[in-house]
Amino acid sequence: MAVADDDTDALTNAHSLEQALLGSILATVPDALIVIDMRARIVSFSAAAQRMFQYAESDVLGENISMLMPSPDREKHDGYIGHYLDTGEKKIIGVGRLTSARRRDGSTFPIELSVGEVQDQGQRLFTGFIRDLTERQQAERRVADLQAELAHAGRVTAMGTLASALAHELNQPLTAIANYLEAGRDLLAQDGPVDRDLLGEAMSESAAQALRAGEIIRSLREFIKRGETMRQPEPLRGLLAEGAALAFIGIDSRGIDMDVSVDPALDKVLANRVQLQQVIINLVRNAVEAMQPRPVRILRLFAVPTEEGKAEVIVADSGPGLDPDMSRTLFTPFTTTKPTGMGVGLSISQTIVEGHGGRIWATPSQWGGTAFHFTLDRADEP
Numbered sequence: 127m128a129v130a131d132d133d134t135d136a137l138t139n140a141h142s143l144e145q146a147l148l149g150s151i152l153a154t155v156p157d158a159l160i161v162i163d164m165r166a167r168i169v170s171f172s173a174a175a176q177r178m179f180q181y182a183e184s185d186v187l188g189e190n191i192s193m194l195m196p197s198p199d200r201e202k203h204d205g206y207i208g209h210y211l212d213t214g215e216k217k218i219i220g221v222g223r224l225t226s227a228r229r230r231d232g233s234t235f236p237i238e239l240s241v242g243e244v245q246d247q248g249q250r251l252f253t254g255f256i257r258d259l260t261e262r263q264q265a266e267r268r269v270a271d272l273q274a275e276l277a278h279a280g281r282v283t284a285m286g287t288l289a290s291a292l293a294h295e296l297n298q299p300l301t302a303i304a305n306y307l308e309a310g311r312d313l314l315a316q317d318g319p320v321d322r323d324l325l326g327e328a329m330s331e332s333a334a335q336a337l338r339a340g341e342i343i344r345s346l347r348e349f350i351k352r353g354e355t356m357r358q359p360e361p362l363r364g365l366l367a368e369g370a371a372l373a374f375i376g377i378d379s380r381g382i383d384m385d386v387s388v389d390p391a392l393d394k395v396l397a398n399r400v401q402l403q404q405v406i407i408n409l410v411r412n413a414v415e416a417m418q419p420r421p422v423r424i425l426r427l428f429a430v431p432t433e434e435g436k437a438e439v440i441v442a443d444s445g446p447g448l449d450p451d452m453s454r455t456l457f458t459p460f461t462t463t464k465p466t467g468m469g470v471g472l473s474i475s476q477t478i479v480e481g482h483g484g485r486i487w488a489t490p491s492q493w494g495g496t497a498f499h500f501t502l503d504r505a506d507e508p
């Protein structure tokens with residue numbers, strides 16, 4: 127502002143120019159801008175917000191902003207504002223956050239939200255800039271899909287190579303064992319006294335060959351272990367929120383009560399981001415599919431520290447729970463209860479989690495559905 131004139135006309139002009147400028151910015155800025163007052167009532171709703179949320183400004187002015195949020199934020203938002211006004215503790219103001227929003231038709235979509243605050247003569251307003259991440263995330267998801275496919279193709283080739291090498295290596299001791307045992311059987315079948323020395327030799331040779339076969343398998347395990355995935359410190363909350371947002375793209379997520387909560391003691395974990403997101407996507411999609419016919423659909427992503435100093439991630443749903451036949455072969459490839467399922471999601475997830483030095487398992491959830499748990503190494507100080 128370059129107005130240092132005390133001429134009121136000039137000030138008024140400057141003021142209306144400022145208003146016009148603001149109006150023009152509001153009409154053209156691609157992000158949605160929503161302004162609310164201290165009681166969370168909407169006082170301004172930009173053109174982009176109208177397009178993004180499918181509401182006209184007149185539909186929402188004076189309404190509570192929580193109408194644009196999915197559960198549980200919808201119910202909790204007044205509490206969030208109250209907490210801030212009482213304590214001054216900023217949880218979202220000034221920090222961008224990845225979360226979900228709700229359109230007029232009830233569908234949810236991933237957004238990046240930045241909240242600011244304006245104070246003027248005892249009045250406070252909050253401004254929210256909202257960017258729809260659907261497109262960006264769709265692009266990211268395509269990349270993640272491609273990478274997963276490549277990783278999968280890579281695994282198949284590597285497994286093919288390994289399998290033939292293994293067959294070749296193991297063939298030799300197994301043939302030797304068979305030969306020694308057959309020789310022993312022939313010795314026993316002969317008339318007259320048994321040549322104990324020769325029989326003993328055949329048995330100890332076959333035992334030695336069996337140990338050799340074991341050795342081959344052991345060195346193969348070592349080899350696989352050495353091929354560990356490249357991991358780096360990643361903030362766990364971001365990994366979970368992004369993974370969940372990616373999983374929701376392109377599926378009907380209406381009516382799902384979703385929440386991500388990470389224990390404040392946890393910060394970063396050692397992870398390969400793309401692979402870990404693949405695990406979250408698999409688990410979240412399975413949960414959403416399992417809950418599809420249910421009237422109450424609760425999905426919770428938790429992360430808690432474990433006694434062993436690791437981080438445990440839990441994806442819990444209120445679906446029908448695991449099929450009893452399935453629970454034994456859950457992580458076996460190509461086992462599925464779905465008509466169009468491939469049955470590889472969980473086995474890939476297991477490979478990834480174990481490649482990260484963790485383990486994965488399932489238990490019943492507190493809502494009668496399923497909870498998948500997996501552990502990760504922490505990159506922060508436990």
Ligand code: ADP
Nearest residue numbers: 412413416447462463467468469470471472496
């Ligand atoms: P797919 O989803 O293609 O069937 P997965 O390996 O991801 O392959 O899952 C294997 C099976 O595990 C599913 O077919 C389903 O029976 C069961 N399952 C996985 N997640 C859940 C869940 N959250 N609730 C109930 N069953 C599940």
